[in-house]
Amino acid sequence: MKKLTSAPALFAAAGAFLVAGLLLAFLYAPVDASSMGFSQKIFYYHAPIAETALVAFGIAFVAAILYLRDPDPKWDRLSYVSVRLGLLFSVMVMVTGMIWGKAAWDAWWAWEPRLTTFLIVCFLYTAYFVLRQVVEEESRRATYAAVFAIVAFIDVPITFFATRYMPEGLHPVVIRAGDSGMEGSMFLSFMISMAGMTLLLAALVRADVAAARLKDEIDDLKTRIGG
């Protein structure tokens, strides 16, 4: 069981799902009949990356709460790594979204609810790293970062529900409760890509937490030899 959840196994599973999702998106799912046409193919990775970014911030939020309850460095490491990966995925969402926006709306950017709230998410979590840089003492840094990760998470559900409660924006709401909002073949391609992206996040979190643990071990060993 441990082997199945090891980073290499997760990377392999993520790769398999992502390749399968891509093949299904281009060879099985039809070209979108709306005005978006072929550019809609961006959706099959763009939307899963966006959902995964929000999941990563969710993990950071939970780990931050756990750190405040029990100040074990492992929760701080998990929160830190999740924020970093969430931000990485957010940057990919923003860039691919801008490319898709240019194709679909003929504009690289629009100040509409989903895009604006996602941009705020990016700025908030960038500030998280600034905070970590300015606080030197380890446990104080971890506590402040945990509080910040909890407060910053407020914008995550706002971003997720922005298109649902502020429908005047350009961003379409595709999936609703009880309705996938797309053809079966499109939905299957999307779900396979979604599984692949989630596995990729899990693999990266696992690998990065292991790296963060090694870094802490190095600091500890340096202290022991007085370096």
Add this chain to the structure above:
Amino acid sequence: MSIEEGAKFVAAAYAVILAVVIAYYAMSARRVSALTRDVELLKAEVEKREAVSSGD
């Protein structure tokens, strides 16, 4: 928008994703191997120093 026009945007978007994921994975793998090496070196140094101090 024609398929040819749309394909340029689709290719650009997927290229960005691929480039970012591969670059991050490569950086992460390099970081882990460098850290593992450092841990081994430091552990050896600690053991050496402890052996010297216990021999005193």
